[in-house]
Amino acid sequence: xxxxxxxxxxxxxxxxxxxxxxxxxxxxxxxxxxxxxxxxxxxxxxxxxxxxxxxxxxxxxxxxxxxxxxxxxxxxxxxxxxxxxxxxxxxxxxxxxxxxxxxxxxxxxxxxxxxxxxxxxxxxxxxxxxxxxxxxxxxxxxxxxxxxxxxxxxxxxxxxxxxxxxxxxxxxxxxxxxxxxxxxxxxxxxxxxxxxxxxxxxxxxxxxxxxxxxxxxxxxxxxxxxxxxxxxxxxxxxxxxxxxxxxxxxxxxxxxxxxxxxxxxxxxxxxxxxxxxxxxxxxxxxxxxxxxxxxxxxxxxxxxxxxx
Numbered sequence: 001x002x003x004x005x006x007x008x009x010x011x012x013x014x015x016x017x018x019x020x021x022x023x024x025x026x027x028x029x030x031x032x033x034x035x036x037x038x039x040x041x042x043x044x045x046x047x048x049x050x051x052x053x054x055x056x057x058x059x060x061x062x063x064x065x066x067x068x069x070x071x072x073x074x075x076x077x078x079x080x081x082x083x084x085x086x087x088x089x090x091x092x093x094x095x096x097x098x099x100x101x102x103x104x105x106x107x108x109x110x111x112x113x114x115x116x117x118x119x120x121x122x123x124x125x126x127x128x129x130x131x132x133x134x135x136x137x138x139x140x141x142x143x144x145x146x147x148x149x150x151x152x153x154x155x156x157x158x159x160x161x162x163x164x165x166x167x168x169x170x171x172x173x174x175x176x177x178x179x180x181x182x183x184x185x186x187x188x189x190x191x192x193x194x195x196x197x198x199x200x201x202x203x204x205x206x207x208x209x210x211x212x213x214x215x216x217x218x219x220x221x222x223x224x225x226x227x228x229x230x231x232x233x234x235x236x237x238x239x240x241x242x243x244x245x246x247x248x249x250x251x252x253x254x255x256x257x258x259x260x261x262x263x264x265x266x267x268x269x270x271x272x273x274x275x276x277x278x279x280x281x282x283x284x285x286x287x288x289x290x291x292x293x294x295x296x297x298x299x300x301x302x303x304x305x306x307x308x
Contacts, residue, residue, distance in 0.1 A: 066102070066115030074119035078110050085236045089244060091118040092252050092296035094230035096265075186250040189225035191305050192271050194255060194290045195278065196220070202302065209298035210254070210291035217259055217286050219278035223269045224253050224290070224305070232261050239289070240281025245269060252296075256289040257281050 069075040076087055084107050088095035099107040101117045110116070197219055201212035227247035234241050239256040243263060246252050259279020269275060280286045292301040 064111055064114045066117070067113070069115045069117070074117060074123070076116050076118045078112055078114045078116065080112050082110065082112075083235065083237075084108070084110060085231060087116065087118065088230075089236070089252065089254065089293065090296050092246075092250070092293055093118060094246060096230070186248045188304065189227070189247045189251055190271060191225050192222065193305055193308065194222050194224045194253070195288050197278075197288070199302075200287065203298075203300035205298070208289075210289055211301050213278075213288040213290065215278045215286055215288065217277070217279055219286075219288075220274045221255050221258060221276040221278055221288055223271055223273045223275050224292070224301075225251070225271045227253075227269060229263045229265055229267045229269060229275075232263055232265050234281065238282060240283060241276070241279065243275050245275075250294055252291075252293040254289075254291040254293070256291075257283040257287055 066075065070077055076091065078087070084095045084098055084104075088098050091098075095107065097120070098104075098116060098118065101121060104110070195213045195215065197213045197215040199211050200214035201208055203209070203211060221243075223245055225245075225247045227245040229243060230246045230252070231242065231244040236242055239254070241256075241258040241261055243255045243258065243261060244252055245255075255276055257279055258276035259281060260277040261275070262277070263269060263275045278286055278288050283289070290301055292299050292304060
């Protein structure tokens with residue numbers, strides 16, 4: 001049996017229930033996004049986006065020293081594996097002169113792509129390049145043969161002495177100043193054989209840019225002509241202990257694979273002077289590798305050396 005209530009009590013109970021319903025509705029109410037009248041929602045501010053590496057400004061690459069002279073006569077562009085000594089030898093120069101002409105604070109640090117001056121300042125590269133790189137006009141014959149009876153008479157001792165003196169003076173002057181002689185043709189040096197041992201391998205422009213003399217350790221290595229030592233050391237790969245002599249503005253000679261060096265850089269030497277002892281440094285056997293270079297280009301020494 002259900003209880004009965006007075007009408008006024010029923011009214012009070014109904015009002016209480018309505019209040020509770022209203023309160024519960026407000027407690028569970030979902031959040032409402034406030035929108036301005038007549039407009040859209042304003043987006044929240046975002047942080048600025050940092051530029052990507054590709055869009056960031058890049059520093060312009062610094063040109064290598066001498067780049068403005070690339071391709072010009074009298075200049076050389078450094079390639080991988082080059083050293084200043086190698087560049088000097090290939091251009092018939094003293095490496096110290098190259099260092100001076102190019103203002104190199106550290107000659108051992110040259111960069112691929114760097115352009116170096118390989119002729120003295122003030123020298124006309126065109127006139128030097130135009131000079132023919134040819135061997136002296138000599139009779140070609142086997143090294144152990146005798147001169148032909150009909151051959152021109154040999155120069156007298158006085159002629160040889162005068163030629164040697166002239167060559168020595170020219171070499172000393174050119175080496176000291178680092179300049180190319182003003183004459184179109186430098187006189188050929190008065191040559192002599194660099195050792196008394198036999199030739200073991202001849203000149204080959206591709207594989208052997210000189211003559212190979214086989215001997216025993218300690219055999220004397222001699223200066224092939226008067227001149228000045230422009231290099232004495234082991235800094236050129238493949239040559240071992242090496243001596244390079246500059247004879248004049250045109251000719252250099254190189255003496256490689258020695259066991260002992262007896263001269264130092266900038267030392268004046270005379271033809272026939274002992275400059276080293278034969279060895280096997282950076283070689284498979286004891287030998288002297290001997291090169292003659294004319295304007296930096298290797299030529300066959302057998303064509304300029306006198307008959308034995």
